[in-house]
Amino acid sequence: MRRRAALALPALLLARPARALQWRGTATQGALLIGQGAAGARLALDGQPVRVSPEGYFVLGFGRDHGPRATLAVNGSPQLIEVAPRHWDTQHITGLPPAQVTPDAATLERIRVERERLAVVRGIDSAATDFASGFGWPARGRISGIYGSQRILNGQPRQPHLALDVAGPVGTPIHAACAGRVTLAAEFHFFGRLLVLDHGHGVNTLYAHLSAIDVREGQRVSAGERIAAMGATGRVTGPHLHFGVSWFRTFLDPQPLLPG
Incomplete structure (x- = not known):
């Protein structure tokens, strides 16, 4: 029953460390992004702390009515993420x-x-x-x-x-x-x-x-x-x-x- 979904891997380049954050998925309303590459980093999405595993795994989520932008703070440095809107029936x-x-x-x-x-x-x-x-x-x-x-x-x-x-x-x-x-x-x-x-x-x-x-x-x-x-x-x-x-x-x- 279980197969891994094939999703894009965007990257957010950081000032430090040099390694990029990468995630599977696209930042849209309703999206769950599964990321890796931030081992040891401190993350916060729109002001809320984001857990990072020892292997560098993390997740980001955007609700149905999330606004057009999100702020991902990495080691205290804010990075903007564009959140694409969707049409709802x-x-x-x-x-x-x-x-x-x-x-x-x-x-x-x-x-x-x-x-x-x-x-x-x-x-x-x-x-x-x-x-x-x-x-x-x-x-x-x-x-x-x-x-x-x-x-x-x-x-x-x-x-x-x-x-x-x-x-x-x-x-x-x-x-x-x-x-x-x-x-x-x-x-x-x-x-x-x-x-x-x-x-x-x-x-x-x-x-x-x-x-x-x-x-x-x-x-x-x-x-x-x-x-x-x-x-x-x-x-x-x-x-x-x-x-x-x-x-x-x-x-x-x-x-x-x-x-x-």
Whole structure:
């Protein structure tokens, strides 16, 4: 299941040390860049410290609505990165029952608690560098939803869709897109049964709407290992995998990270 994506390797030349920072990927809204070459360097992106491994691995992430420029400080010296804008699809849906647009008080409280629980595991900054090996498809099927799109329900903007949806029959095997550690295995209102894997340096993958979970919290999994089965749990219109990638609490676009 797992193949390393073939991505460009831009370089940011530094005044010191002489070695360049290099990363796979393109700096766009929604992008995760996987870099190396900064062993011993101090990095910060837009003022936030960036972990650098002893081997020089690091990651940079740009959210869906990131501005046109980012500042990467290297050993205290600021360097500008141009962040290319993207166009996001918008869908207007009207005539829905109010309960489908605004949940009741008890459901809203459940959603709040679940969001806090998810934020905790997505905030983990482990020293692992599993992300450096790249990502593979967690499942194959029809792409039924893309990152960045947004629905307007009865005139009310909803949160943008911050994942990639892969549709298929209930029971379709789901595999770990990258080696990592299971930090969350639970059932949420919107996501249904879900898993979160930590791949190091704040990089996480999320697998939602599962019909079955085959692993437990704290378990170490290998890239390509079966971890769950596709389902239709939570708020869905049909069986599919909701596959998310995040850098700490910023959801990013999974699709550019996956093999063609």
